[in-house]
Amino acid sequence: MRDEPTLIDLIRHGEPSGGPMFRGSKDDPLSDTGWQQMRSAVSADDRWDVIVTSPLRRCRGFAEWLGAERGIKVDVIDQLREISFGDWEGRTAADIEAAYGDHLQRFWADPVANTPAGGEVITAFSERVLAGWAQLQASYAGQRVLLVCHGGVIRMILASVLGIPLSQSFSGFAVPFACRSRIRVDETAYGEFSALLSHTPLTTEPHLL
Template sequence: MQKTTLYIVRHGQTEWNVQKKMQGHRDSALTELGESQAQWLYESLNNVEFDGIYTSSSLRAVRTAEIISGKQKVAIIRSDQLREINLGEWEGRIQEDIEKKDPERFKSFWKTPHLFKLNSGESFVEVQNRVLPELKDIISNHIGRNILIVTHTVVVKILMAYFEERSLSDIWNPPYIHPTCLCKVVIEEDKPFICLHGDISHYKQQITESY
């Protein structure tokens, strides 16, 4: 019986995470803590040999993937399909300011994500439509193998909702997706088994605030 194991990871903490800015397709560098978070996960997964490593093409995810993969010789494949939701005019803006100036859509983002839409950028449905075919392609190319996927909060939520058969309207249900948290999914006979969801047991210091 072939067993395919997915290790799905959010990128490490970034400068804009600390500043509470929306990132989306725009980027900011990992903080010192963000690099440490990736290093902690590398140490936790040090005994896992990856047969495929895929990352969002955003540099915060690429850097996280580089740290986690360590000295493994598997090529890191960058994918635009694994990028965060495009937040258009919200990108680079502080969440509190968005909430004040665009309260209805900000509320929709968190409370009715299946209905969310900006004047520019993507809806959650559009992200789902680009992410899930990519996931299925990755799995089909590595059946019976270990796969690392490094991506972003919304994408992690959509991937895990797919495995849970959960609707987009409930996308923000717990657990919280902390930086470099680990979701581990084992697929046997086309059936997914969720072993870890939002796991941060590799953290070496207490979380004082969520980003």
């Protein structure tokens, strides 16, 4: 049993360079706007013991900058990279609809049954992310953690915490750029309990993964 809870702030990366598209594993850095969004999403009052990040540049660049700025250790967990969209990567929603008809609409409605061509199966993606999430909690139990990651990764974590079926994990809530969520994990005599404390978008506009 642990006396102190683990507090984990999840923040989605800001706008990447290259404009709106399905990126997935495509490794673009943040745009100038993305950097502004990320700096606006954190404050001088925030206190973290460690920063954990996806290995992709749109997350890692900001995480390493913030860690150097505030003297905080940065840990990279590979399992927390974004889902691969296969043949959809680098394409806009309009491009995908033109090439694949209603497949994109069906993916958003039920990603379990509608994997993009050449893409990562959602059940495998969830298992990968939750393995990385478990690694984070085991490594930093009782600490205050900032996790810089992706919209799909945050959806998998929140679906697990809130008991949302994977089939509804991409349509159940919005995760725009620089959106912050806070999860508290308590270890008690009755087991481990995770709770979503807040989910705060910097903007209400939807954005692609």
